[in-house]
Amino acid sequence: MKKNREQTYDVIVIGGGITGAGTARDCAMRGLKVLLVEKFDFTNGATGRNHGLLHSGARYAVTDKESARECIVENMILRKIARHCVDETDGLFITLPEDDLNYQATFVAACQEAGIRADIISPEEARRIEPSVNPSLTGAVRVPDASIDPFRLTVANVLDARRHGADALTYHEVVGFVVENGEMKGVRLRNNLTGETFEQRAQLVINAAGIWGHQLSVMAGVGVNMFPAKGTLLIFGHRVNQMVINRCRKPANADILVPDDTVCVIGTTSDRVPFETVDDLQVTPEEVDILIKEGEKLAPALASTRILRAYTGVRPLVAADNDPSGRSISRGIVLLDHETRDGLKGFITITGGKMMTYRMMAELATDLACKKLGIDKKCETATTPLPGSETSVLTEKTSKTSYEYSQRVMEGRHGTMTSSIRQQAIEDKALVCECENVTVGEVKFAVEQLHVHHIINLRRRTRLGMGTCQGELCACRGANVLCEVADTPAQKGMQDLTAFMAERWKGMRPVAWGDTLNEAQLTGMIYESLCGFNRVADEKKEVAK
Numbered sequence: 096m097k098k099n100r101e102q103t104y105d106v107i108v109i110g111g112g113i114t115g116a117g118t119a120r121d122c123a124m125r126g127l128k129v130l131l132v133e134k135f136d137f138t139n140g141a142t143g144r145n146h147g148l149l150h151s152g153a154r155y156a157v158t159d160k161e162s163a164r165e166c167i168v169e170n171m172i173l174r175k176i177a178r179h180c181v182d183e184t185d186g187l188f189i190t191l192p193e194d195d196l197n198y199q200a201t202f203v204a205a206c207q208e209a210g211i212r213a214d215i216i217s218p219e220e221a222r223r224i225e226p227s228v229n230p231s232l233t234g235a236v237r238v239p240d241a242s243i244d245p246f247r248l249t250v251a252n253v254l255d256a257r258r259h260g261a262d263a264l265t266y267h268e269v270v271g272f273v274v275e276n277g278e279m280k281g282v283r284l285r286n287n288l289t290g291e292t293f294e295q296r297a298q299l300v301i302n303a304a305g306i307w308g309h310q311l312s313v314m315a316g317v318g319v320n321m322f323p324a325k326g327t328l329l330i331f332g333h334r335v336n337q338m339v340i341n342r343c344r345k346p347a348n349a350d351i352l353v354p355d356d357t358v359c360v361i362g363t364t365s366d367r368v369p370f371e372t373v374d375d376l377q378v379t380p381e382e383v384d385i386l387i388k389e390g391e392k393l394a395p396a397l398a399s400t401r402i403l404r405a406y407t408g409v410r411p412l413v414a415a416d417n418d419p420s421g422r423s424i425s426r427g428i429v430l431l432d433h434e435t436r437d438g439l440k441g442f443i444t445i446t447g448g449k450m451m452t453y454r455m456m457a458e459l460a461t462d463l464a465c466k467k468l469g470i471d472k473k474c475e476t477a478t479t480p481l482p483g484s485e486t487s488v489l490t491e492k493t494s495k496t497s498y499e500y501s502q503r504v505m506e507g508r509h510g511t512m513t514s515s516i517r518q519q520a521i522e523d524k525a526l527v528c529e530c531e532n533v534t535v536g537e538v539k540f541a542v543e544q545l546h547v548h549h550i551i552n553l554r555r556r557t558r559l560g561m562g563t564c565q566g567e568l569c570a571c572r573g574a575n576v577l578c579e580v581a582d583t584p585a586q587k588g589m590q591d592l593t594a595f596m597a598e599r600w601k602g603m604r605p606v607a608w609g610d611t612l613n614e615a616q617l618t619g620m621i622y623e624s625l626c627g628f629n630r631v632a633d634e635k636k637e638v639a640k
Contacts, residue, residue: 148242530564571621
């Protein structure tokens with residue numbers, strides 16, 4: 096980026112979550128000169144901490160009709176433009192004996208009004224198509240829910256933004272704004288890896304930093320009425336259910352079970368938290384208890400299924416400016432033009448919404464940006480496939496080797512980009528991660544194409560370390576390959592690996608009993624007692640996020 100520091104961009108987008116990535120893509124596709132900045136890694140915030148549900152909108156149909164309509168529109172679009180990120184599972188909304196069966200009629204009517212397919216089926220049919228469902232259910236509705244991988248989706252948007260000329264900086268934090276005569280002229284950035292600071296100028300700055308957008312708005316001298324809502328989720332050790340299972344009632348804690356690759360995720364809780372805690376959220380025993388208790392009501396098999404880890408994120412909810420109580424909060428999209436709202440020219444905030452509606456949010460923000468910059472070009476993101484979903488992936492393979500399964504897994508992760516992964520040499524076909532079938536060739540591809548700098552980045556791009564052993568057997572191999580491919584010094588690689596294992600333990604600690612505790616103790620024996628990594632950890636490991 097040094098060669099571009101004197102360049103003035105049309106737009107600087109702040110935030111490397113799905114909204115920021117989508118906005119950078121849309122702006123770049125319309126011909127704008129774009130810089131995307133993220134203080135840590137892509138998907139480090141709320142984007143990487145949700146249950147991966149491709150909402151049909153049914154969940155919001157009764158309580159938030161606008162959000163429900165937005166969801167079903169974007170649901171159908173994402174199935175086309177991001178096919179390699181989507182697992183088309185369909186979903187069930189079930190009524191249990193303790194629930195009011197009369198609510199089902201209200202629910203179906205609200206779905207139909209929002210344009211969402213909602214078919215009432217018998218409990219017998221529900222048990223047939225989803226054997227893991229609670230057999231005592233008294234009612235069921237089938238809806239077009241699905242699961243989606245937020246990591247793949249975000250990186251695909253970043254890739255396409257870069258293909259259209261955008262620049263992207265990770266580990267660069269906005270520490271100030273350049274404001275001259277009441278007009279935003281750019282940002283002051285700090286490289287969180289080196290500590291270096293510098294200015295980058297643009298005609299327009301778009302704040303797409305989620306809950307962290309609150310601090311940015313304060314820094315810019317404007318206010319956004321945001322309410323941090325913490326949500327905790329649990330990951331179970333294998334895929335119990337093949338369809339998304341929801342409770343047919345008003346949204347409440349632990350009422351969605353989502354199949355996600357080889358695992359399943361139960362979520363979520365919802366509690367307002369102070370802004371000063373959003374960078375250091377802790378999963379509580381009470382949250383774990385309620386997720387287990389309520390999750391077993393959706394799928395009784397969860398009672399005997401190992402829990403891999405717990406994690407938590409923060410929803411960027413926004414209340415109306417005239418409602419300091421927050422009672423009007425919805426999951427709707429909020430676009431703020433700070434020139435008309437606050438008198439600060441050149442600054443836009445796009446927030447609220449959900450991962451599901453990121454593309455629509457990006458379109459709204461880019462429409463406003465183009466209007467301000469005098470650009471007359473329509474949005475094409477709803478019809479242009481993302482990298483990896485351009486054409487149908489070949490389904491028939493000529494290879495009959497033992498690596499055929501790994502080939503299929505890579506196609507599931509990278510779609511049409513799989514053809515760029517090296518697989519000719521036997522070394523490239525060697526497995527780095529057995530749980531998730533990540534090969535050496537895939538690691539090389541991630542470093543060369545997917546903005547990977549260390550092993551935590553690699554986990555988000557390939558799922559290395561996200562399987563049953565949580566990095567116990569693969570993390571060291573992955574770090575070794577990274578040192579070779581990315582030319583990382585050994586000491587830096589050891590520090591990154593230490594940070595990676597600490598991050599894995601953070602998620603295992605709240606559920607550290609039974610097999611999970613046994614696994615953690617073995618992992619500790621390998622990395623602390625055998626490898627001595629506790630002696631190489633230092634304060635710099637916190638940068639590896």
